[in-house]
Amino acid sequence: MARMRMNQAIAAAIADEMRENPDVVVFGEDVAVAEGPFKTSDGLLAEFGPLRVRDTPIAEMGFMGAAVGAAATGLRPVTEIMFVEFLGVALDQLVTEAAKFSYLSGGVVKVPMVMRASVGAGLGFGCQHSQVMESWMVGAPGLKIVMISGPHNAYGLTRAAIRDDNPVAVLEPRILYAVRGDVTTGAEGIIPLGQAAVPVSGDDITLVGCGSTVRTCLEAAGDADGWTADVIDLQTLQPWDTETVLDSVRRTGRLAVVEECPYSGGWGADIVSTVVAEAFGDLSAPPIRITAPDVHVPFGKELEQRYLPNAEYVAGQVGELLANGESPPHWWERDGALV
C-alpha cells in the first residue's frame, strides 16, 4: 500500500509492467523527456531508456498506427493521447484496424496495445479539450474500454490493460490526476477488466458511475438524507459488469446512472436498457440517467460547473425519484433554468 496521486499511480503501473516485460514500450507526445503533460510517465525514460520510451511528433494517426503494428508483431505498446479529442484523427487505427485484427486473422494476430487518454471537463480547457468521447468507442466490438476513477484503480486497471491481449482504451479523467489516495501496488493491486467495484453499499437505490462520476456518486450518497445507496464503479465500460449491476438493482429496486457526457448516446443508455429488460419486475421506480445536457462543454468556470452533474444535483434527482416514484426532469428542462 502506498499513498500517491493518480498520475503517479499510472506511472507506477506502467513502470511495474515495464520491469516485468521487456516488450512493453511507451510512446506519445511529450511522454519521454517531459515525462507527460500530466506527469503520467514520470521516471520512465530515466529507468527504461530511449529505445522503449519515446516522444512522437504531434501525429496521432501515425503513432496510433505504429502502436497497432508494434502490437501485432509482439510488443505491448502503451500510447498516450494527450486529450481524447485528438483521437478523432486516429480513430481508424483503433476501431477499424486494432479492434478487427483478431477477427481478420482467424484469431492468429493479437493486438495488445493500450491507448491512454485524458478525458473530461472541469479544468477550463474549453469545448475541444473537455469531452469524454467514450461514445466513439463503445460500439466497436474487439475493443475494451476502461475508465479510471482514482489512484487505486488507476494502478490496478492500467496494469490489467497492459497485460490484456486486446486493444484497450484507458480513459483518465484529467480532473483527478492530482487526487491522492491509497494504492495497493504489486501483483495484488491488479484489477481484472470487466469487473465493477462497489465502494459503498446501501438499500434504496443503485447509483452507477464511471470515471469522474464515481466521486460524484460517493459524495451524493455520503451526504444523503434519508436514503442509502449501492454505489457501483463500473471501471470497465466495455465489457461492463452486468451481473454486479443487476444483482444490486434487484435488491434496491431503483437505478440512477450518472454520466459526465451529454445525454444522447451516452453509455448509461446501455445500462438502463439492460436493467429494464432483465430486471423489470424488480423495479419500484423508473431507472433514470443523470448526465450533462446535449451541449458543448462551456468554458467559463461557473458555466462549466453548471454543465457537470455534481453531487448536489445527483442527490436532488435521487430524492425526487424516491419521493415521487417518477423520473425527475433534467435541470435544463426546468422552469427558469436557462436564465
Added chain:
Amino acid sequence: MSSEVLARREAVRSDRSARYERMVEIRTLEDAVRGLFAEGLVHGTTHTCQGQEAVAVGVASALRPTDTVCCTYRGHGHAMALGMTPLQVCGEIMGRVVGSIGGVGGSMHLCDTSIGLLPTFAIVGAGVPVAAGAALTAQVRGTDDVAVSLFGDGAANIGAFHEGINLAAIWNLPAIFICENNQYGEYSPIATTTPIANIADRAGAYGIPGEVVDGQDVDAVNAAVEAAAARARAGDGPSLLEMKTYRYAGHSRSDTAPYRPEGELDEWYERDPINTFGARLVAEGLLAEADVATIAARISGDVDAAIEEVKAAAAPGVASMFENILA
C-alpha cells in the same frame, strides 16, 4: 498448409523461373475471379491486379518470411507472391472455410502471418503507419527483420502516408514504403489528384532515399527492394520506392474504366510484365519457347482445380460470426 506456403515463398526467393510462374498464376487467378463474379458465384466486391504482377512477385522475392508486410485490399497478387495458395486466396474471395481466414473476410481481407502478411488493409493508407510499428518491433527487439508497407498512388495523398513515413524516418526504422503507382486512385487519374509526377520525390521531404522503379520489370523490382531491405537491415533506415505500373482492370468489380484514354491500355499491354519477363528468360536460356504455353496450361489447370475445391467447400457457419472478436 504452412509448409506448402513457405515452400512457395522460397521458390520465388531463389528461382527466377518460379517468379515467372507465380506471375502467370496470379494473372490466371485474377482473370478467373472476374469470371466467378460474372457467374454470380461471389458476392460483394473485388479489386484485381492484372498488370501489376511484377510488383507483387518482385517484392516477395526480395523479402524473408519473417519480414512483415502490410498490404492493401488489392492484395490477391501480393498474397500469392508471398506464398499463399490459390485455394486460400480464392477460398477467401468466395467466402468458404478453405479461405485464408476461414472465409469471414472476403476479397479485401487476407492474412497469413507465417509469411509475414498482416491482415490486409481495406482503408487507404492505414497500413503505412502500421508498417512503421512493425519495424519498431524489429528495432526494439534487435532483430534484422524489416517491415514493408504496400500502398497505391491514391494513398500518397492521405495523412497516414505522411505521418507513417515521417515517424519511420525520425526513428530510423527498418521499413520500406512501396507505392504501387498504377496510375489511378479509384476512378481518378493520378494527375488530377497529385501535383507532382513522381511520388518517390516525396522521400526528400522526410530525408530518406526515394527511387522510381519500373514496376513492369520483376528483376528491377527485386533489385530495388533487395537494396532497400539491405539498407534497412543494416540500421540505415527507411526508403520510399515508387513502382510505376498499370491496372489493366477497373478499380473494382463494377468499374469498367470508361475514363481511360483511348490507346492507353494497349500501350501498357505492350510492356506486359509477364510477356516481357518470359521473353527475357527465353533469351537467357532459362526457359524454352515451348515452356511458355506448357506453363500457362498447367497453371490454368491447377487454378481451375483450386476453384473447384473452393466451390465444393462449406461456407462458414453462424458460430464464426462470434469467433475471434476478442483475443
